[in-house]
Amino acid sequence: MTIFLSPAYFRPDTAQAINTIFGSTPVIGCTTAGEITPLGVKDGHMVAVGFPDNCFCAATRFVVEPRTTRDPSMTEVVLEQLNEVARKQPDWGNEFAFLLNDGLARNEDRVVSLVNPALGMVPLFGGSAGDGLSFKETAVFANGQFHQHASLLTVFRTRCPIKVFRFDHFGPTATRMVVTRADPEKRLVSEINAEPAAAEYARMVGKDPGQLSPFVFAASPVMVQVGGQYHVRAIQKVEDNGDLRFFSAIDEGLVLTVAKSEDIVLHLERELAKLSQNGRPDAIVACECILRKLEIDQRQAKRKISAIMTDYNVIGFNTYGEQFNMLHVNQTFTGVAIYPPAAIDD
Known part of the structure; x- marks a missing residue:
C-alpha cells in the first residue's frame, strides 16, 4: 500500500489513523506538493494505491536512514531486496523500483547514482516529498511513522507487464x-x-x-x-x-x-496515448513535478488535465523532483504503467 498525502496531514494523529485503518498491511508514502486522485488533480487530499498480493510482492528498505548521517551500504541493501522478491515469487518476470526521498534533504543526485547500479536492469522511478509551495517540512512514511532526512526504496516484483517512463514537454x-x-x-x-x-x-x-x-x-x-x-x-x-x-x-x-x-495538455494526452498503444494500463502511478502543476494552473488547464489523468487511470503526487534510473530530474512526468496480467508488453 502506498499513500501520498497533503502536508496538512503531517501529524502524529495521521500516522495513528493510517496504522488503525490499514492494520498489518505494509504502508509507505510521503507528503506532497499536490495529489493526483481518481478524480483528477487536487490539493489537501490523501491518496492510497493498493498493490494486490496475487499480482505483486515487494521489499522496502531505507537506503538513507532517518535522523542520522550514516547511510547503510546501498549496494548490499538493494541486493537484499532483489533477492527477497525473487525468493517470494520466482516465477514472476517483471520488476521495478520505486524511490521516495525527503524533498528538502537535497541528496537525490547522490542517492540515485549509488542505488541504480545495484539494480542492474531493474528500472527505477521516484519522487521527492513535497510541502506545497512552503519548502519548510517534508517527510516520507514507513514502519508506521513519518521520517525526515530519509530515502525509501521499494522493489516490486509482479506478474503484470509494466513500463517505467519519463517525459517532459x-x-x-x-x-x-x-x-x-x-x-x-x-x-x-x-x-x-x-x-x-x-x-x-x-x-x-x-x-x-x-x-x-x-x-x-x-x-x-x-x-x-x-x-x-x-x-x-x-x-x-x-x-x-x-x-x-x-x-x-x-x-x-x-x-x-x-x-x-509545447502545449502541456496536448503533450500529456499524446504521451499517455503512447502508453496505451497495445492496451490500456490498469493504472499509472506517477510522480509529477510541482512546476508542471504551477504551469497547468497558470494556463487554467486544470480541468482538461484532470480529465486526461482520470481517463488514463493516473494516480500519484506532485513532487520536488523526480528520479528516473540514474538521473534526478525536474519538471517531468515520471512513473510506471501497470497492465493487466494477460497483456503483452512491447
Missing part, C-alpha cells in the same frame, strides 16, 4: 548561459555569465528581476545536456541575496540552455 532553444559561480551541495547558483544569477537569468528570459516567481520558473526553465539528451534543471526560488536555488545540483562551468515548451 520542453526542448532546447539557441539561448545559452554559463554557470560561473555555484555551490553544488546547496544547489545555489550565485553567478551566471559572471553576473548576479537572478538578474542575468531574468535578462536571458526577457523578464525584470522583480518579476521572478515560481510561475516564471515553470514557464521558462533551463536545461542541461546529459548523454546527448536535454533535461530540465528547475529553479526553486530566488534567495534574498539574488542567488538562484535549484531543485537539482548545479556545478560551475555548466552550460544552461533556455527551454521552449
